[in-house]
Amino acid sequence: MKQGSYTPGSPAPVRPPQIGGFMSGDLTLHSAYDELITMRAWETLLEGKTEPARSSLPVRSTIHDSWHRCANGGIDAQRNEAPLETDKDAVAALARSNWELLAAATRPFAAIGQLLDGTGAMLALADSEGVLINVIGDKKTIYDGMDIHLGVGGKWTEDVVGTNGIGTALWTGEPVIVHAAEHFCAGIKTWTCAGAPIRDPFDGKVIGVVDLSGHPDIFRPHNIALVAAAAREIERALADSQNEERMRLLEAFIASARNYRSSDGVMIIDRHGRAIYSNNVPIAARKRFGDTIRQGTRSCRLPELTNSGFLDSVTTALPQDMQSCDVCPLELDGDVRGAALVFPKTSSGRVASSGISSTSQRLKDECALIVGESEALRSAIDIACRVGETEDVTSLLIEGETGVGKELFARLIHVASQKSASSPFIALNCGAITKELFGSELFGHVSGAFTGASREGKPGVFELASGGVLSLDEIGEMPLDIQPFLLRVLEERVVHRLGDSRSRPVDVRLVASTNRELKAEVAAGRFRRDLFYRISTVSIHVPPLRERGSDSLLLVEHFNRKLASRKGGVPLHFSNEALDTLLAYHWPGNVRELRNLVERLHVLSHNGVVGIHDLPADMIDPPENRVAIPASPNAVAEAEIPIFSFDDAERHAIRNALAAERGNLSKVAQRLGVSRPTLYRKLEQFGIKRSFV
Template identity: 30%
Template sequence: MLSTQEEVLEAWKAFIARGVILTNKVRPEIARSWERCKANGLDPWSLDFPIYSESLLKEKRAKYGQLLTLAGPIMNFLLTLLDCNISICNLEGFVFELITPLKHYPRSLGTYANEFTSGNGAVTIVLNEKIPCRTDGFEHYRMVSQTYSDVSAPIHSNNTMIGVLNAVNPFGCLPNQALPMIIAADQILEDLLNNNGGTFKPFIDSKAFQDMIDCSSQFVIVLNQEGIVLAENLASEQLWEPSRLKNKSLANSLIHKGDLSLLLDKDTQNANHRDFLIKELTSGKKQSYLRCVLLRKNRILLPNGDVYTVLVFDPFSLKDEAGNPSNISQKPAKYCTPAISRDVDYIGESPAWTKVDRMIHKTAQFPSNVLLQGETGTGKEVVAKAIHRLSQRKGSFVAINCGALPKELLQSELFGYEEGAFTGARTRGSIGKFEHAHEGTLLLDEIGEMPLDMQVALLRFLQERTITRINSTKSKKVDVRIIAATNKNMAELVKSGQFRQDLYYRLNVIEIELPPLRERRSDIPLLANYFISELSKQLKMQPKEISNDALKILCQYDWPGNIRELKNVIEKAMILSDDQKISPEILSEYILHWSPDSTPSKDVNSSENLSERDHIIQTLEKNNGNIFQTAKALNIARNTLYRKIEKLNIKIKTSAFKDSK
């Protein structure tokens, strides 16, 4: 039985409130784990975690020394493939080994995982039920664990269960194939434990190992110390003929020969997120290649002294001839000219952006509606795409600007129409954005601009999850995750009657506020260098270096147009600079002369004592309501002027005027 997270949440609430099991909404093994937790007197709202015991950890490590030696390489493979916490525990649930991609994760190592103190999860279900298991989100009994996704499998030695192998993502959803992957990893470990010779036997050629890496939808290649390809997974083989790389040096397939030393370097972080060009076979004389981005690499030491380097490449870096991400279920297109590298989700390391990043990862795994709020240019659509990608929903990401279309067209765009619905309609009708985004994500951009009658239709969809095309009487069930985005103050729109309160609460299940660039200035150098790298590919230019003085000026500017404005400034600077360095004098004049104390320019007829509102109105009147000319006269960006007009309640028709009161 497959249930949605919404159904599981309904079942969890029913059990916590009334002790009732909704058998049609929750799996039997999950229901049994809830009942055990309740019988043990565990508080579902508790925030405590088991206490770490260093003495017990030393004792268990010594007792299970051989198991740790054999399990170490396999756990490191899982860490690289899944990028999450990998742990191992004994039959009492004591976790005596944990490896993690996180800088600090103290919760489970050296503690007991049980349904008396820590609640349920895949590991506790395996310990009780003796079968492999996966748990996600609201299947966890304790609320504090409901951001988790975890898979576990029992470890047997000579047909006797001795422990459990676990993979846990505390902040997001594990991929669909995580459970078969850990089962395959568990089989490798059991084969090693049951090896009668007692000596370590390399497992890389085993069927279980191939099954484990084949479970990954990303492209996986394993190298020895000389750069010879020892293994590649099915996703990798979709790029070229099966086993084209195996038993050959990867250097032969790299456009840049020096890349191999970078990939084999002991520093596991130095090559991450870099592009690597891999040669493709072609029938003609032209050399074609695929551009891949390295997500992760790991050097894995085996008990016999061998060293493997496992490489995980991002499938979204592959482009078709139009520059769009390829579908990894099909063989990616070949091309002979450089392609623009993949669109990254977002870039930032500042505290303000780290908070957003944490929200994105926690939010992605659940189907709840999300409201993104932030100034123009802060990256709302980029964040929406990131949430969709991390959610691993099977359908497409679809976006529509609610403020760009009249209400008649907006209705047909959202719900679709049948033949003859209106003059100019297609003869066979057309599906709407809701249908197009089935099993995917729909971004409703500029949601604050949506007409009131369309708000009613959207509210009805959110309640019923069905659509009816224009000129049709048939309704259709649609599974769509809704993300809404706006640069307006939604609470104020509700207060003024421009937006329905009930719809606002429906959309605002999870709210993510994107900080303006001026509140994350430490990210400006990262973004500037990223745009230089990307624009050099788009413009077919040599990458340019930006001087420290120019970066300092960029970091001081207030960026009313946010990231979008920064990208435009970088593009202009790259085009206008004559050498390979972007220096301050190349930057736009308004950035060079900007300072926090800058004041709008005034002509001789304006009064020094005018309020900001009156001054803007006067300048608008002088320019006949022309926003561009007014912004130029005030020495501010157009987006800033629009925000001030809205904030100061200035009305514009053919010209600006003061409200009569």
Template identity: 35%
Template sequence: MRNPYLSIFSTHDLPSKTKELENLWDMYVVKCREEAILDKIRESVLHSWRRCHHAGVDPAQLRTKQILTDQELNHLLKTSEIYRVAKPIIDELFHKMSETGHLITLSDQNGRIIYLKGDPPTIRSAEKMNFAAGMDWSESTAGTNAIGTSIVTKVPIQIFSAEHFCHGCHPWSCSSAPIFHPVTQEIIGTIDFTGIWTHAQPHTLGLAVSIAQLIETKLAESYLEKTCHLVETFFRSTDKWKTDHVLVLNRDFFVVKSSEKLAHFFKLSPASKLSNHPDFQSLIKDYIHAPQDSSSNPVANACLIQNFLVIDIEPIYFHKALAGYLIVLKDADAGRTSESPSEIAAQAGPWAEVIGHSKSFAAAINKCRKTASSNVPIIVLGESGTGKEKIARTIHRSSNKHRKPFLAINCGAIPKELVSSELFGYERGTFTGGMAGGKKGIFEEANGGTLFLDEIGEMPLDSQIHLLRVLQEREVTRLGSSQPIPVDVRIIAATNKNLLALCKNGGFRKDLFYRLNVVSVTIPPLRERKDDILPITNYFLKQFVEKYEKSSLSISDHALSFFLEYSWPGNIRELQNVLEHAVIFSESSFIKMEHLPSYLIENGNHLSTDDAVANMSPLDAEEKKILLQLLEESGWNISAVAKKLNIARSTLYRKLKKYRLRLR
């Protein structure tokens, strides 16, 4: 039995083969005598003709329809995994088969051509029947053809001359092989070789099959790399969200890993498609498929799924491309008796991990929250260690750009001569030793998202003009190129310097300062927000207890009193490091002074033993006297004294500080 996928088996006497097929086509289409051709034409072609007839395809059609605009095609190419993998393979192959009279095309699963390579004369000829990128070559639109018919039949096929259902395709021969997804085994595209029938070769079908298999292999390798990255993200996230439930999906919404409770409750298994799960359909629709500029967020809208509350949804990126999604859920009834779901969600949103309620800090955070939904530049000011990058990331996560990348660059760490190439990228051949294909700059990488320019005050003066131009014109030009590239990037800058003073001294461009300084937020140092030391301490203490698998661990009254007295020149970063050191070296249920780093004790701001409040009011003097009496009676037990006075421990600590009373 002859190969049913091939139309021609040799190039001998192709004109006779063409004439025979024309007669068979005329018999079926014009004379409607199907019975006369039953044993004379391939069964697969006849079945395709029947489908075209039933679909109402016009056999006299000379060209197919355009299905994608240039803008839609460009957007598709930016997100298409098959295009990313197949393009270099097609380009390399074309170099070896140019001037053969054949076009190489890549289509998607709907038969839309998304990429095409060929010699200019062949391309011009093919354009007469709209065989070009963006055109619809599905069988139901373009009639019997290798691309559309291989998608319907799910097998490779060669269509020669008048085997095409539409008359406009009769001068051509095409060979197409479907490309299958490495996991779902669904068709995700085709590879096709098309040329004038006089150039037809039987081996083009085998070549199409080989290239399709090579693309499938590359896709499988890429899929495996992404899956490993998603699995690693899952385990890192379960360490972070130990009391909650984590779910990681790939970009097609298939489950990669799930917490045990979620898997059991929702009957999830690896490769379950969450967008088909009735409990998750609205979440996928509202979050993933919401308009890109939408400010709605299911977390902020209190998304409840059965007995679980969605508290965080984050895109996961791999090599700057979207790889999947992280979803964190919490038991909706865990410890919640009076809070409404909307109140719970508001507390659990992106700002939940920004700890602090002191007046100055709350004012700064409120300003950030109000500005997050806009697209204006923000300058975050503050000393080193105050958490400027964390706040910038939280602004991004609560903005309408939260699905796009957040990229950070330290302007003070880039050598002066590399600033331009890092920010704007370069074309191939611009530098000796540069990347062979050129390199995207960080503005291109962050397109659609947020770029965090840390230490902006350290940027070299002669590099600032380039940054200013990007902000003004919203486009970048790679080094070695004259072609501008549009970018949409939200800028958040940070510095611990006084930029206005730098402007006056000539160290920073005034025009750049005014361009960046649309909104400025000052994060107060920790010494000015002492009320936040206790909640921040508890927050980090819980993290490190879980990280180092310690049993329940508390901080002693003496150590906590020291924390409240100390000036914390390294701010939150220093407090975090001190607590991690203490948790590591603590061998009891309490963190004591001896568990703190030695430098802290040696350089700490100890309170003076003399009375620095000589001008104390009579009322304050009496309060201090009562405090001393109660402390002595209780053996300096802070909890007992606070209970006796019916005040919070934090309030008592403030009074101890006020009256310069040291714990013994």
């Protein structure tokens, strides 16, 4: 049996000394905690001897209520571990999306973490979805924690792993201790934890949890005070950071608003769509805008902030009576971190005509974000624009390897559609959702539909995207049992929220994207054939970078200038040999790999010049550096073949050199007096086939 597992009816774990007077999330009890009584109460609930909705159990009210939520929600009480995200890209994306929370926690976590070594305790930071984003403390405890997935990427909400310090603190919004047998799932009953919620200083919304966990012998009543104090310190750091950013956004607006008049209405928003300053804008209008954009960001993963992408998200959220405003991006350190919404007033006091750019201009701006001139890329852009401009195609599939920029094509299709100026764009990454939450994210839920459901209910992404575009990224990751429901929505154009019999009509254009070969997934039985044909009415293949010729050099220049602008410096200078190497490289990570390389070079470059030896070793001397071409007994005869052009001369010179050097490209390049990247290009140009050793 796995460590920590327990089966109803078996002997209860060894009872620790009774612990009295510890504080729960809602009150302080002076009665003793009794392990045996708690275990028997848990067994009674699971065996159905009492009605879960009404039964009274001899446990604290916080645990009592949580157990009932878990029982009514169908949580597996024999579960031994939390769900764990293991994909490195998804974990990295999680860290990027929570960078502000991680930065605010750096100082308190460093101070507390160094004191926990050898204590048997670990400190964890979870985001608003209950997913762990940082773990420090006693090394052995951290190692033991991975048995139950108490590590970075583990998801600890009540609706997936039952009563626990993180999930229950998220649900109640209060500090909570969950000790040993008080956990709902058997595999976690050998742990004790204390969690305290972290609230956004701006609006009081719970955005994370600080949790102290370990085996039961680390329990102390004051553990809850420790995590509560850490949470407050993180909130203070967040408040300082937010105040500084607001001041900088105001300064950025003052510096850029040359035509702004004091009679105009103005609202400045941060990157979360929150109004941090307003003048001459009615409170009701500010509230409508804030409610609209927050409703959108709760249920979708917004794309990385870019000038057009962020502005499009903002203008989409504008209520009808605010459509006349001018929207100006506000940049900090080269990134769009907010926007100014200016409502010009005419001499009569009326709002002037709209300053939002036309669809054609926005389409032109969106195309400009896709850098490249290759025929394959331009062909894909052309298809995306033509599909976007017609209403006949209601679903399409974007295929391409990881890192090629499929999300940019989804945005392009949205902008190209005739209703894009006033219709929403909602993006959801299917690979970032647990199986248990798929239905809720896609279709929404009503109040009380399941454990962890919002008290007010919540619309799904189909409702939020109605009238616009829904982008489902990594659709190949969608669980097989959810796919029939998606197919039904696409066919019937209606959704049913979880727990609700009412049908809700939706008008959505679905843009699905994948890095998998879906036909192979269909053949293997991992993806429904009928759904595949439904979403692939039109398919757009985004070519990998290695098939785009000199586009890699255009992208190097693009990212080079963008990073230089962000840092307030000058672009790097790349030597010809370095450019040759970049052009010849295979780019398995595509555009994302290229962008990361340029960022690395900006950090590591000392004199602003990038030579070939500044590049990674696998670029300078890749595996294909050696070519197995046996020496030709007719090499001399080949050299004597009449030559009619310079191309013929180069072709035969390369063949003879390859034969003479037995396929060693380094020696071939040296013999011919060219760089290795130039030699690679010539081999491809002349179609000289290579077999690798």
